[in-house]
Amino acid sequence: MEIKQSEFIISxxxxxxxxxxxxxxxxxxxxxxxxxxxxxxxxxxxxxxAKVSGTPGKTRLINFFLINSSFYLVDLPGYGxxxxxxTEKASWGKIIETYLVKRPQLKKVVLLVDCRHKPTGDDIMxxxxxxxxxxxxxxxxxxxxxxxxxxxxxxxxxIRETLKLEKEKRIFxxxxxxxxxxxxxxxxxxxxxxxxxx
Numbered sequence: 001m002e003i004k005q006s007e008f009i010i011s012x013x014x015x016x017x018x019x020x021x022x023x024x025x026x027x028x029x030x031x032x033x034x035x036x037x038x039x040x041x042x043x044x045x046x047x048x049x050a051k052v053s054g055t056p057g058k059t060r061l062i063n064f065f066l067i068n069s070s071f072y073l074v075d076l077p078g079y080g081x082x083x084x085x086x087t088e089k090a091s092w093g094k095i096i097e098t099y100l101v102k103r104p105q106l107k108k109v110v111l112l113v114d115c116r117h118k119p120t121g122d123d124i125m126x127x128x129x130x131x132x133x134x135x136x137x138x139x140x141x142x143x144x145x146x147x148x149x150x151x152x153x154x155x156x157x158x159i160r161e162t163l164k165l166e167k168e169k170r171i172f173x174x175x176x177x178x179x180x181x182x183x184x185x186x187x188x189x190x191x192x193x194x195x196x197x198x
Contacts, residue, residue, distance in 0.1 A: 001186040005068050006044040011061040013095055015102055019064055024071040024193035025105045029096065029130075030112030031122060032078035035142040038176035039112065040065070040075060043186060050075055062099055071193035074099075074106070079122050100133050107192050108136040115141035115155045115173060119162045127163050138172060138189060139165070145175035 012018050030036050037050035049065060063075040076096050100106070109130045113119050119127075130137050139159070147155060156171055165171070172188065174181040 001190045003044050003067055003186070003190075005066075006046055006049055006073070007066050008049065009064045009066050009072070011063050013061055015098065018062075018099075018103070019072065022105055023066075024107050025064075025074050025103065026071065026108045026110065026189060026193060027074040027076055027099070027106055028110045028112065029076040029126060030078060030142075031114070031120060034078065034112045034114050035176060036075065036078060036112055039140070039142060039174060040073065042174075042176040042179060042182060043189075044073070062095060067190070071190070072105075079126065097129075100129065100135075106135065108138065108189065110138045110140055110189060112140050112142050113159060113163075115144050115152065115159070116146055118158050124163060136192060139163070139169065140172045140174050140185065142174055142176070144173040144180060145178045 009019060010017060028036055028040060040050040041047055044065070044067070050063065060077050062077070065073045065075070067073050076099065079093065079096070100109075111123070111127055111130060113123050127137070127139075141155065141159060144152060152173060156173075159165070159171055160169075170188075172181055172185050174185055
């Protein structure tokens with residue numbers, strides 16, 4: 001899979017603002033500061049497609065990017081950032097939940113976790129949530145360049161145990177700096193939309 005074309009289409013907070021062309025969608029979700037924007041930019045070969053911010057919790061909208069003129073990559077708001085009010089956190093959660101519940105075009109959800117840390121309670125809740133709604137789910141462990149091979153083995157064990165992953169469930173390790181894991185991710189993530197598009 002090669003991404004030859006990517007463009008920002010719209011930022012949305014409610015279903016009326018979502019694209020209406022019924023193209024297949026793949027959503028990316030994760031904790032604030034997990035490296036979601038960097039991963040999206042790396043996959044699309046665009047340095048500034050998704051805005052990377054030094055301030056976690058910057059993505060407060062659902063951003064739709066059209067890929068290869070055939071399907072959407074959807075960037076959901078980051079969660080779990082401590083320095084925002086409970087009201088604001090609740091509104092972000094509602095935005096994410098509304099999208100997950102009311103979007104038949106959504107075919108896959110990519111959950112990002114930081115490979116350097118144990119998945120948080122929010123990560124566990126999000127994983128259970130995605131499973132509950134029956135979506136195909138991919139787990140991507142970001143910032144893998146920060147760990148040694150030995151540490152990566154421990155990281156995988158910890159992520160598996162914390163999220164209670166099935167043995168056959170694969171974890172994709174990715175580094176937006178070294179681009180390690182990029183080709184595997186591209187092939188796995190977007191095949192579902194390519195199949196649907198025919």
